[in-house]
Amino acid sequence: MSKKDRFTYKKLAAAFERSEKRFHELVEFLPDPAVICTEGRITVCNTESAPYFGVKEKFCLIGEPILPLMEPEGATCFHDCFTPKPVGTVNPPVLITCNSAECEMKAVEVHSMHIMYNDQPSILLVFQDKSEISKLKEEIHTLTYYDCLTGLYSRRWFEENISVLISNDDPKPFAIMYLDLDRFKWINDTSGHEVGDHMLQQVAERLQQVVGKGDILMRLGGDDFAVIVFSSTTVETLSTIAERMILEVQAPYSIKGSEVQIACSIGITVYPDDSVEKDHLMRNAELALHKAKKAGRNDYAFFTCEMQAEFIRRANIEQELNRAIANNEFVLYYQPLINTSTQQVVGVEALIRWDHPNDGIISPGEFVSIAEETGQIIMLEKWVVYEACRQMKEWHSKGITPIKICINLSPSHFQQLNFIEDLKRIVDEIQLDPRYIDLEITENLAMQDTENVLQKLNSVKDMSITVSIDDFGTGFSSLLYLKKFPVQTLKIAQEFVRNLETDHENQTIVFSILALAKALQLNVVAEGVETEEQLTILIDQHCPFVQGYYYSPPLPADECFDFLQKGKTSDS
Secondary structure, eight states: OOHHHHHHHHHHHHHHHHHHHHHHHHHHHOSSOEEEEETTEEEEEOTTHHHHHTOSSGGGGTTOBSGGGSOHHHHHHHGGGGSOOOTTOEEEEEEEEEEOTTSOEEEEEEEEEEEEETTEEEEEEEEEEOHHHHHHHHHHHHHHHBOTTTOOBOHHHHHHHHHHHHHSSSOOOEEEEEEEEETHHHHHHHHOHHHHHHHHHHHHHHHHHHSOTTOEEEEEETTEEEEEEOSOOOHHHHHHHHHHHHHHHHSOEEETTEEEOOEEEEEEEEETTTOSSHHHHHHHHHHHHHHHHHTTSSOEEEOOHHHHHHHHHHHHHHHHHHHHHHTTOEEEEEEEEEETTTOBEEEEEEEEEEEETTTEEEOGGGTHHHHHHHTHHHHHHHHHHHHHHHHHHHHHHTTOOOOEEEEEOOHHHHTSTTHHHHHHHHHHHHTOOGGGEEEEEEGGGGGSSHHHHHHHHHHHHHTTOEEEEEEETSSOOOHHHHHHSOOOEEEEOHHHHTTTTTOHHHHHHHHHHHHHHHHTTOEEEEOOOOSHHHHHHHHHTTOOEEOSTTTOOOEEHHHHHHHHHTOBOTTO
């Protein structure tokens, strides 16, 4: 060998040595277990590979055959990786499950590439532990498709699987039962979220006992549950299931030493009878649920085509309300309140009307409930409060004997954070004596966030504004609230005044309310008085104030002004 050849050989050997050193350094630098195998045996490995294969030192692996170190399943997956291929070929990743040194099952993804090492075809294997990623994926899957409080399937699971059920080549009939707990928010607010969570868990357990084998119960969120019923879609069977659910839910709950009760309402729709579209089925179930709640709650209802028509009508009204609010299409009518002893007008109740450009005057029964659901009622009632106070101030300035203006308030408006500030601003701007303002609230408002309601009522009282409970006897109230809250007047709902001449039950209710008011030193207004016989009965029972068509229907502002100028009614 010539000097030149020896020099070239040494140069190549040194370069090869440096190359292998860099290869060793590269493998050692990898954060995951890594080995180089030649002819199926480990020739190079890094420190991370020792604990992965269950040995103390990495040198214990040198010379060992790789396949026997793998689990049988993993060894089978590797056979294709060791099939000779051109240098630089990267094999597809292989996902295997194997036991770690701590005897824990781990998900491992193996990456491999064909290389030349020591001038021999070899393969570089890198083992990436995917256990944490797999756990994270499982957690994400659980959070996505399961309710963490009850362990039931979630809304996401419900929506995706309804789509799957409908898209099957041979879809089977099924029913959706949409269940909502009545007054759960009140229990949550008064007893705390911990009690509410315990109740939801118990409700889920009770419903699970009712749901048939093969049927699926889900919690959609909040206090909403749903059941997909496959066992039967007949009205009789679904009615039986719904009735059992209602009975189970309304039975008393024992939570932290306290007995709590709740009720539920259920909406039912059937595929394919009611619709073959997922979104339509969901909406149908919600419409039926709304019907059950509107009927008095603690009940169930099946979807009907009439509900769809009503939904479209209400949707149209909602859109038109936005335009009407922007265009100031609302007016106030006023109905007089009469003192039964003097027959004098002592106040008027402001009642909103919609002056529709095409349909004329629309009564509040057509749009107020929709405005309450959409939140539009807040803007409407702010205008009502301002306009009613402005009108009364104008009448006073025109010489009308000062009388009260009675203004209805929805719970959502009254509960607004800035309600008291808005009220003060209006009174200050219009300069109406607040003693001539009476705010009418509902009984149910008293059941919502009692302390907050009491605080606001006291603020109203401090302004010298009086408060009445409207439609008394139709909601959920208690004597405790009447005693606790600064209320001055009870307004007997017209449902009890109607047919007062012949309906003995109505007479009993009205007489009881009058006796209660007298005992609590409260004023009373009987609403809906339409006949002389009704008025006579109320006067005989010493009802101090009345209002109704017997004296006057709600009047536009100019006609009401003429009525007020008379001072007394025609019966005086």
